Amino acid sequence: MKGEAITVRGQVQGVGFRPTVWRIATELGLTGDVRNTGEGVEIRLWGAALDRFAERLRAEAPALARIDGLERRPLDVPADVPAPEAFRIAASSAGVMRAAVTPDAATCPDCLAEMRDPFDRRYRYPFANCTNCGPRFSIVEGAPYDRGKTTMAAFALCPDCRGEYEDPADRRFHAQPVACHRCGPRAWIEHLGGGAVNHEAFSMLDDVDAAGGMLMMGHIVAVKGIGGFHLACDATKAAVVERLRARKRRRGKAFALMARDVDVIRRYCRVTEAEEALLNSPAAPIVLLKATGEALPEAVAPGLDRVGFMLPYTPLHHLLLRRMTRPVVMTSGNLSGRPQCTENDAARAELAAVADFALMHDRGIANRIDDSVVRLDLGCGDGALTAKLVEIGVETVAIDASADQIAAARERGLDAYVADGGAL
DSSP states (O other): OOEEEEEEEEEOBSSSHHHHHHHHHHHTTOEEEEEEOSSSEEEEEESSOHHHHHHHHHHTOOTTOEEEEEEEEEOOOOTTSOOOSSEEEOOOOOOOOOSOBOOOBOOOHHHHHHHTOTTSTTTTOTTOOBTTBBOSTTTBOSSSOOGGGBTTTTSOOOHHHHHHHTOTTSTTTTOTTOOOTTTSOOEEEEETTSOOOOGGGTOSSOHHHHHHHHHHTTOOEEEEOSSSEEEEEETTOHHHHHHHHHHHTOOSSOOOEEOSSHHHHHTTBOOOHHHHHHHTSTTOOEEEEEBOSSOOOTTTSTTOSEEEEEOOOSHHHHHHTTTOOSOEEEEESSOTTSOOOOSHHHHHHHSTTTOSEEEEESSOOSSOOOOOEEEEEETOTTSHHHHHHHHTTOEEEEEESOHHHHHHHHHTTOEEEEOOGGGO
């Protein structure tokens, strides 16, 4: 029987790629196996529908996947060696990591629905995830991308999570960070500088909700997120924002804000359809928006007419802001000039003079991640101003109705598109 080996390179680990390969191969009646390697994903196939498989794999790749290369070659197998009887997902093989490491992705609608369902076993679980969302780059420690080579290796799967992890038809099949209340990471509050925390003064639910109550009452809270600590406070309380700025020793640079939903953001900024799409994208960037409507304290973004907003991108952040109808400052957890804290002990030592409390958890952060900043530049012209924004580290999407102007912007190496800004 005809056999073929396929090597797929690109962003193909940690995105549900192997379950997709298994599904397509099974539907086409192909046999063989698929595994992660340092190069990417290796597939071995036997059967008649090999061309159809390659076509469908490109067309049906998972949403978070990016195929940079797909190399096909005949399998060198002796004629007397029988083909496998079924298709299976094989154990990963070690090697030097050359495959792209998938970025962390914002919480998907399915995980969000489970986290909000009182009858689901992951109700109010701050670390819910699946193959469509959750931590990736922030937890990976080696190649290939498997649980044993991530900071989740310390958490043994309970029977229920193990069942999901091993079921090719489940959306958590080989989702390396999969966990639940029973077997996964946990979150808790500490009073920085020592002393007990009276949780009941802030919430009757759990520590994450109590941290949200602390923000509502005007406290500064250090929040351990997916790729590092942030310093958070109520962005509408001028005295609190000024206190954070003084303690952090950050004089003029604007603070990033987070709001629980777009409706809250619209009270303070104009949000176009394209900007809303960026806010809700898996990358969940900070989007620079035109300030309108209700005024924010001058200390949030001194002298600027744009405000950087992002939406919650982890279950922990969704739970934290559940009761918060106002935006919160969400700035990097460090003193100015120092790197962002990623470890609990470092936060205890360095942020005690800045934050009143800390919301911590015990999932390790292998790689620090900075929040990306995006600006949608409508009417960009030839891209001169856009290029200056890119130079200072602002990821910018340039849009203009003139094809000639966009051509000039692209000559500057910009991400530029012809479109009617009014239609956005």
